[in-house]
Amino acid sequence: MIPELVGQILLLSGAAIVGMVVHRLLRLDLTLACLGVGVLLGWAVPALGIDTGIRAHSLKDLVFFIILPVLIFEATWHLNSTLLKRWLSPILILATLGVLLSCFITAGLVYLGVGHATGFPWIAALLTGAILAATDPIAVVSQLKSMNTPADLATLFEGESLFNDGAAVVLFVIIFSFATGAMAESSNHLMYFATVFLGGLIFGVLLGLLAAIIILLLGKVPATSVVLVFTAFGGFYLAEEALHVSGIMTIVASALVSRLALREQETTFLSGIADTWNWLGLLFNSLLFVLMGLVITWSMFQEQWLAMIIAIGAALAGRALAVGICGLLTKPMSRPISGVWQVLLFWGGLRGAIAIALVLSLPVSLPYWWTLQAMVFGVVIFSLLVQGPTFKALTRHLERTPFKNNPPPASE
Amino acid sequence: MDTDLLKTFSIHVLEISVLLFVFALGLGVLVIAYLYLADVTQTKQAIRKNYPVVGRFRYFFEHMGEFFRQYFFAQDRDELPFNRAQRSWAYRAAKNVDSTVAFGSTRSLNQPGDILYLNGLFPTLSEDALPAEPVTIGAGYAAEPYTTASLVNISGMSYGALSTPAVRALSAGAAQAGIWMNTGEGGLALYHLEGGCDIVFQIGTAKYGVRTPDGKLSDEKLEEIAAHTQVRMFELKMSQGAKPGKGGILPGVKVTEEIAKIRGIPAGSDSISPNGHTDIRSIDELLDKIFHIRTVTGKPTGFKSVIGDSAWLDDMCETIHRRGLEYAPDFITIDSVDGGSGAAPQSLIDYMGLPIKCSLPLVVDKLIEYNLKDRIKVITSGKLINPADVAWALSMGADFVTSARGFMFALGCIQALQCNKNTCPTDITTHDIVLQRGLDPTEKSERVANFAKNLAYEVGVIAHSCGVEEPRQLSRKHAHIINAQGIPEPLEQVFPLPDIRPEYAKIPVVEVDIAHSTVTQEPSS
Numbered sequence: 049m050i051p052e053l054v055g056q057i058l059l060l061s062g063a064a065i066v067g068m069v070v071h072r073l074l075r076l077d078l079t080l081a082c083l084g085v086g087v088l089l090g091w092a093v094p095a096l097g098i099d100t101g102i103r104a105h106s107l108k109d110l111v112f113f114i115i116l117p118v119l120i121f122e123a124t125w126h127l128n129s130t131l132l133k134r135w136l137s138p139i140l141i142l143a144t145l146g147v148l149l150s151c152f153i154t155a156g157l158v159y160l161g162v163g164h165a166t167g168f169p170w171i172a173a174l175l176t177g178a179i180l181a182a183t184d185p186i187a188v189v190s191q192l193k194s195m196n197t198p199a200d201l202a203t204l205f206e207g208e209s210l211f212n213d214g215a216a217v218v219l220f221v222i223i224f225s226f227a228t229g230a231m232a233e234s235s236n237h238l239m240y241f242a243t244v245f246l247g248g249l250i251f252g253v254l255l256g257l258l259a260a261i262i263i264l265l266l267g268k269v270p271a272t273s274v275v276l277v278f279t280a281f282g283g284f285y286l287a288e289e290a291l292h293v294s295g296i297m298t299i300v301a302s303a304l305v306s307r308l309a310l311r312e313q314e315t316t317f318l319s320g321i322a323d324t325w326n327w328l329g330l331l332f333n334s335l336l337f338v339l340m341g342l343v344i345t346w347s348m349f350q351e352q353w354l355a356m357i358i359a360i361g362a363a364l365a366g367r368a369l370a371v372g373i374c375g376l377l378t379k380p381m382s383r384p385i386s387g388v389w390q391v392l393l394f395w396g397g398l399r400g401a402i403a404i405a406l407v408l409s410l411p412v413s414l415p416y417w418w419t420l421q422a423m424v425f426g427v428v429i430f431s432l433l434v435q436g437p438t439f440k441a442l443t444r445h446l447e448r449t450p451f452k453n454n455p456p457p458a459s460e
Numbered sequence: 461m462d463t464d465l466l467k468t469f470s471i472h473v474l475e476i477s478v479l480l481f482v483f484a485l486g487l488g489v490l491v492i493a494y495l496y497l498a499d500v501t502q503t504k505q506a507i508r509k510n511y512p513v514v515g516r517f518r519y520f521f522e523h524m525g526e527f528f529r530q531y532f533f534a535q536d537r538d539e540l541p542f543n544r545a546q547r548s549w550a551y552r553a554a555k556n557v558d559s560t561v562a563f564g565s566t567r568s569l570n571q572p573g574d575i576l577y578l579n580g581l582f583p584t585l586s587e588d589a590l591p592a593e594p595v596t597i598g599a600g601y602a603a604e605p606y607t608t609a610s611l612v613n614i615s616g617m618s619y620g621a622l623s624t625p626a627v628r629a630l631s632a633g634a635a636q637a638g639i640w641m642n643t644g645e646g647g648l649a650l651y652h653l654e655g656g657c658d659i660v661f662q663i664g665t666a667k668y669g670v671r672t673p674d675g676k677l678s679d680e681k682l683e684e685i686a687a688h689t690q691v692r693m694f695e696l697k698m699s700q701g702a703k704p705g706k707g708g709i710l711p712g713v714k715v716t717e718e719i720a721k722i723r724g725i726p727a728g729s730d731s732i733s734p735n736g737h738t739d740i741r742s743i744d745e746l747l748d749k750i751f752h753i754r755t756v757t758g759k760p761t762g763f764k765s766v767i768g769d770s771a772w773l774d775d776m777c778e779t780i781h782r783r784g785l786e787y788a789p790d791f792i793t794i795d796s797v798d799g800g801s802g803a804a805p806q807s808l809i810d811y812m813g814l815p816i817k818c819s820l821p822l823v824v825d826k827l828i829e830y831n832l833k834d835r836i837k838v839i840t841s842g843k844l845i846n847p848a849d850v851a852w853a854l855s856m857g858a859d860f861v862t863s864a865r866g867f868m869f870a871l872g873c874i875q876a877l878q879c880n881k882n883t884c885p886t887d888i889t890t891h892d893i894v895l896q897r898g899l900d901p902t903e904k905s906e907r908v909a910n911f912a913k914n915l916a917y918e919v920g921v922i923a924h925s926c927g928v929e930e931p932r933q934l935s936r937k938h939a940h941i942i943n944a945q946g947i948p949e950p951l952e953q954v955f956p957l958p959d960i961r962p963e964y965a966k967i968p969v970v971e972v973d974i975a976h977s978t979v980t981q982e983p984s985s
Contacts, residue, residue: 250483257490264497309494312502 063089064334079400080432082334086341107339111408115332117284117299118277119405122325123213124303125276135204138378138385142393143211145377146370151177151219154359154366158423161358171227172416178223179407179424180363182216183209184400191440192396197447201389205396213402217296220406227414248287248294252301255283259302260309263317272317273324279306336404340425343408348422355419356426363427368394388446396439398431399424530875536566539875541798541843547869549846553914554870554907570946573817575852577939580927589920590930595859597693597837598760598790605790606692606760608658610639611916611931612850614908615841615862616662616697616764618646620710620719620731621879626871626888628901631655633870633908642862643669645697645708645733647722653690655905660693661685662764663753665707666733668723676739677749679756686757693791694753696746696763698737701795701842703804704766704813707733711803713882716891743776747787754790762791762836767819768812770826777830781964788835793862794819796842803880816842816853821955824857828957831964833857845869847918854919855934855951870911871904 067082074081155170155177162168185205192202225244259279263272279302287298310318349356375390385393407424410417492513499512507515536545545566552559569576594609614634619627621644632655634641641657643649645664652659663670663677670681685691699705710719710731720727740746746763754761767773780788797813814822820840827833837859844850845866853861865873872886884890887899916931923931926938936955940948 254487254490257487257494261490261494261497264494264501267501309498312498312504316501 059089060335060338061331063338064331067334067338068330077432077436078334079337082337083341083429083432086338087344088341089338090342090344107343107408108411111336111339111405113285113288114281115336116405116409117280117295118328118332119401120214120217120296120299121276121280121303122329123210124300125307125321125325126210135200135207135383137381138374138383139204139207139211141374141377142208142371143215146208146374147181147212147215147219149373150366150370151181151216152366153177153369154180154362157362157365158359161362162355162419168416168419171223172414172420174223175220175227175410176359176362176420176423177366178216178220179403179420180359180366180399180427181219182213182399182402182406183367183397184213184402185209185396185398188396188398188436188439192443195440195443197443201392204385204389204393208393214300216402217406218300221294221296224410228411244292244294245297247291248297249301251287251291251293252283252298253305255279255298256302256305257309259306263306263310264313267317269317269320273321276306276321277324277328333401336401336408339408340404340428343421344425348418348425352419352422352426355423356430359423359427360430363399364394367397371397391446392439392443395435395442398435399428400431403428537568542845542865542869542875546846547875550866550869550911553918554911556907556910556914559914559918570942572942572944572946574942575848575939575951576942576948577848577851577922577926578937579925583927584924584929586924588929589924592916592920592930593932595837595932597762598754601786601788602754602760602790603758604692604760606658608638608640608692610637610912611854611861611919612844612866612912613639613660613839613860613862614641614867615864616642616644616660616695616700617864617868618644618662618664618668618708618710619649619651619722620644620646620714621889623884623887623890623899624651624718625899625901625904626868627651628654629871629899629904630867630908631657632901632905633867633912634658636905636909637912639912640692642695646710646719648685648688648691649722653688656690658692659688659690660695661691662695662697664697664733665735665737666723666731668733671724673724677753682753682756686759691759693759694757694761695791695793696737696740696750696753696761698740698746698763698765699795699813700764701766701797701813703808704768704797705735706805706808707735709733709803709880711880711882714889714891719891743772743779747776747779747783747789750789751787760790762789762793762839764793764795764839766795766797766813767822768814770819770822773823773826777826777832780832781830785832785835788832790835791837791839791859792823793839793841794823794858796840798843816840816844820853820856820858825955825958828857829959829961829964831960845915847915847922850915850919851922851931851934852939854931855936855939856955857936859932866915867908867911870907871899872907 063085064082067085068078070076070085071078071081076084151174155173158176159168159170159173162173185208189202189205192205222241225240256279259275263275266272266275280299283298283302284295287293287295371385371390371394375385375387375393378384403424407421410420414420495516496512499508499515502508505515507518509515530539534544537543542550549559567574592609592611594607596605596607598605614630622630627649628651630641631652634657635655639657640660641652642660643652643662645662645666645668647669648659648661661669667675667677670678670685672678672681682694686694700708703709708731712728712730715723715725715727715729715731717727719731723731725731737749740749750761750763794816795813796816796819797811798815813819820838824833824838827836827838838857839860839862840853840858841862841864843863843865844853844861845863850861868888869875871888873888874886876885878884879889882890882892887897919931923929923934926934928934928938936951936957939951941951941954943949943954
């Protein structure tokens with residue numbers, strides 16, 4: 049049992065490392081490289097006649113209990129960066145209203161586009177919308193940084209993705225609890241909601257505080273990493289398995305509380321934690337794309353190409369409208385988002401790790417699981433293959449318009 | 461059945477309360493454990509390291525103490541900048557409620573420098589009392605001299621430093637009370653004009669409102685401003701009480717779109733005026749500028765300054781005599797060291813400049829010495845918010861008094877000392893829309909008017925007790941000042957009136973052209 053599990057993890061990690069090598073040698077995007085390696089692995093392994101033991105239903109647990117906690121803990125941990133302060137209000141609007149708008153518009157369009165109320169009900173459309181509301185612009189941000197565009201734009205991108213990951217995940221969990229019927233089973237919706245979410249929050253606060261106490265007590269840089277990583281994994285596991293409260297809420301709360309409680313130790317005990325999150329983030333991001341490559345099959349494109357196209361259109365429209373409306377709302381503020389920046393935010397809003405993680409964490413027992421996964425994969429692949437590579441050219445093009453190099457003029 | 465339900469319900473409630481209690485207790489223990497460890501490991505604050513957890517209370521109390529002291533512990537007479545006795549007089553005057561006190565004075569009446577007025581054996585009877593004498597500024601030299609009987613007027617506070625509702629309330633209140641309002645250096649906003657009061661336009665070092673794009677004085681804009689009949693005078697601000705030697709400071713949080721537009725600066729960034737006029741570097745240039753502004757606008761023009769070094773006063777008076785009285789400022793506004801609602805560096809707000817206690821007699825005496833007292837009117841400001849203070853200024857020779865903070869108290873200021881932060885709890889100096897809901901311009905304009913009227917009325921009461929008919933007849937012989945030994949001494953003796961220098965004694969005093977000035981005053985009434 050244990051050797052098998054270790055073997056699986058090592059295989060995937062090895063693939064991720066190969067992906068990194070490919071990324072380095074071919075100058076391909078890391079995400080694309082890992083995806084490619086995953087596809088190759090998925091094709092080669094059965095061909096060689098080896099059974100890796102990796103199945104779709106076992107993937108769910110792997111992603112849910114191992115990858116998701118760390119990704120969310122890491123995203124939340126970086127939230128209170130001082131860089132964000134300048135753009136806090138537009139970012140918050142994008143991450144709250146923007147996520148809701150994007151989710152519901154995408155869901156509506158997907159639902160109408162598929163037009164199959166029994167096979168693909170509202171709840172499935174809403175799940176799709178929530179999953180696709182999280183943006184993951186790592187590739188775009190690194191492009192922006194290399195291109196000598198205003199630093200504010202990169203900050204806006206990064207800040208938005210940090211906040212909207214959390215918002216989208218929470219939205220996903222709410223809709224998911226309806227989808228699996230957990231909410232409906234309970235006689236009292238409100239009570240259920242309160243127990244799961246507030247329970248998660250309270251548990252997270254306690255856990256965060258406890259983690260801070262232990263870190264302060266140990267007072268060693270390496271120990272800090274051990275405790276925090278353990279908090280991310282352990283908190284999620286305990287919340288979901290033992291307490292039956294929302295693991296994601298637990299992680300969000302504990303990351304926020306421990307970060308806040310340890311703010312005075314930034315230069316002492318926390319000095320090494322950035323590295324820990326960096327390597328974990330790199331590994332798990334690569335892992336996710338390898339997994340996605342493994343899961344993708346040719347038949348998915350053959351059977352679901354129409355659904356994929358619908359989802360791509362819907363996701364683009366949802367994102368465009370959400371950014372546009374939020375941009376309009378920021379107009380009277382001290383830092384409005386200019387028209388050009390809105391276009392960049394729209395096109396640069398790639399879907400990545402969080403979307404993959406969320407869709408992979410869906411149980412295969414859901415009847416619309418296959419379609420949903422195909423749709424999300426379609427959107428992710430589209431944003432990797434089309435949006436990402438063309439983003440640079442788009443920015444260059446828009447840069448030549450009068451908005452060069454300075455933050456948006458106040459009158460814009 | 462019912463009792464059963466009640467029973468289970470109460471058991472539920474009990475269980476939940478117990479759970480909550482245990483949870484709160486546990487959380488409390490965790491928090492204390494965390495605080496202890498955080499305090500012990502941090503290296504920034506020694507008190508927290510040596511006295512973990514309890515040491516934190518020091519910082520909390522330090523912060524809260526300010527509020528507690530004001531409400532619970534401060535005596536009537538021991539707060540600064542304004543003590544409770546001064547403030548409550550202003551509040552009561554503004555609300556037009558009974559402002560009498562009983563059972564004697566809470567003042568110690570023996571502090572050196574305090575003023576005691578000398579009542580006459582035969583006070584002026586009510587039927588003999590006269591209203592304050594009108595004074596004309598710029599008579600014979602400005603095309604439109606300004607005549608007013610007002611005693612206490614609203615000192616310069618810019619739109620920007622003040623909120624929109626505050627400016628509107630002041631404008632309407634000033635119109636009601638018949639006093640003028642100084643715009644401060646932030647330019648002229650529609651809100652200033654709205655109430656219909658007389659306006660003194662202040663030209664700050666950044667020349668907001670009358671500047672060319674490159675920061676010079678724009679004659680066109682001056683004419684534009686002067687075209688408003690409500691604008692009666694122009695005041696060049698050389699320095700202000702809060703920060704002599706530094707220009708106006710409006711913190712970025714208070715620079716809204718609207719304010720930025722009026723001033724012609726970017727919104728959200730600090731508005732910092734130069735610390736002096738770049739085009740006025742000598743007495744001659746100052747007089748030239750004043751003459752120029754008066755010629756362009758046709759309205760009386762003077763300047764405002766804090767008196768520190770005073771050698772330039774002789775220089776100025778001599779220059780005026782050499783070049784002609786038309787070059788004299790029509791008025792000088794003397795600001796005190798202890799001034800100002802504005803944001804200012806502490807070392808300047810606390811230590812720079814002379815208080816009016818000494819600068820007012822200094823300037824008045826110089827003007828008398830050079831026989832310019834009739835030509836140049838003296839306006840003074842600096843914490844003169846109570847009748848006795850105003851009466852002192854008049855006795856010393858001031859023609860007018862202005863006050864900023866007195867009128868802020870009338871608007872409801874509670875001396876929270878937040879003027880520089882956009883967090884004013886009484887809406888007077890905040891542009892935060894949420895906080896601004898509290899200040900109703902109509903209601904507060906009444907208070908502004910009441911304050912001005914009651915202040916003038918009670919100055920009159922002092923004058924009548926001294927046996928003169930109206931406030932402007934008060935002079936140095938009507939008061940004593942307490943000396944270092946705690947004994948009252950005649951004010952005349954401490955500040956003797958100087959003699960006019962013989963070489964300037966023959967300067968013809970210009971006849972005040974009342975007829976002309978009353979005609980020009982009509983448009984505003």
